[in-house]
Amino acid sequence: MKNLLYIGNKLLKHGYSATSIETLGVLLESEGYILHYASSKKNKVLRFLDMFFKTLLNAHKVNYVIIDTYSTTNFWYALMVSQLCRVLHIPYISILRGGDLPSRLNTTPFFSKLIFSNSFYNIAPSNYLFTVFKEYYPQNLKLIPNTIDINNYQYQIKERLTAKILWVRSLADIYNPTMAIDVLALLKNNYCDVELCMVGQEKNISISELQEYASSLNVNVTFTGKLSKQDWIKLSENFDIFINTTHFDNTPVSVIEALALGLPVVSTNVGGIPYMLKNRETAMLVSDSDSKAMANAINELIENPELAQNLSNNGRKLVEQFDWQIVKKQWKEILK
Incomplete structure (x- = not known):
């Protein structure tokens, strides 16, 4: 069965609302996938370091890295982890989580291209982001909606x-x-x-x-x-x-x-x-x-x-x- 490393903000235990890493991750586990996670560190610097080193440590045993990609500070987490995946030759999947990601494509086109043009897939959870990203990265884009039971x-x-x-x-x-x-x-x-x-x-x-x-x-x-x-x-x-x-x-x-x-x-x-x-x-x-x-x-x-x-x-x-x-x-x- 596939081993997956899921990169995102796993902060439920600190009193924050559950994010997709804590919902989609659990659902994938229920289907038999083996999940590794980063990060549950509350401090942003420690969280990034945890994401970075978990990627290094799990490089030899995971088939894919899944990265929740937002449009604000967490965009830079996604950038650094995605480029580390490229160096380590691990295919990564970027899930487009940020509602303001379309503006990110225009304000930081170079860094956006580094993430999205090199991903195995960019997953758009909405027709909105699918429509926008289709103009930029149609070759590796897929629409998969947010899910509930x-x-x-x-x-x-x-x-x-x-x-x-x-x-x-x-x-x-x-x-x-x-x-x-x-x-x-x-x-x-x-x-x-x-x-x-x-x-x-x-x-x-x-x-x-x-x-x-x-x-x-x-x-x-x-x-x-x-x-x-x-x-x-x-x-x-x-x-x-x-x-x-x-x-x-x-x-x-x-x-x-x-x-x-x-x-x-x-x-x-x-x-x-x-x-x-x-x-x-x-x-x-x-x-x-x-x-x-x-x-x-x-x-x-x-x-x-x-x-x-x-x-x-x-x-x-x-x-x-x-x-x-x-x-x-x-x-x-x-x-x-």
């Missing part, structure tokens, strides 16, 4: 929605959590019982900052901090609508999971979102930072149960295509 998500059927809103993401500028609070303030004018629950760990925005902002708008928000996947899925049973307020995105797993649960989704129409979701068919899509449009979309879903039910049904059908039993065949094909 659909059996873990019980489909919720609600005949009529209430103004109970769920937001799940890290508390960071890129995900625009203040927009969710703005939407809540607008909805309060129509629904006295409106609720907003925000699930996610603090990144570059603190819960206290968001609480202060909510107070300035005279609204109350429930913050849970980081929850396990099982806990937030259980929590979702108490909510009717899922919102995604991000400035940039690829194919967010939290949105895929919300669709799997049957929650109607209202999202900003950014990055890979319009490549995954169709407005008024699988989700309600609004412009970036347009709080008023998002509030109006939520109001329409509450007032139009038929539209809400159609979104719920179509969303579930869409993400059933992301089930591991389907996606694993694509991974096995490239790893054979």
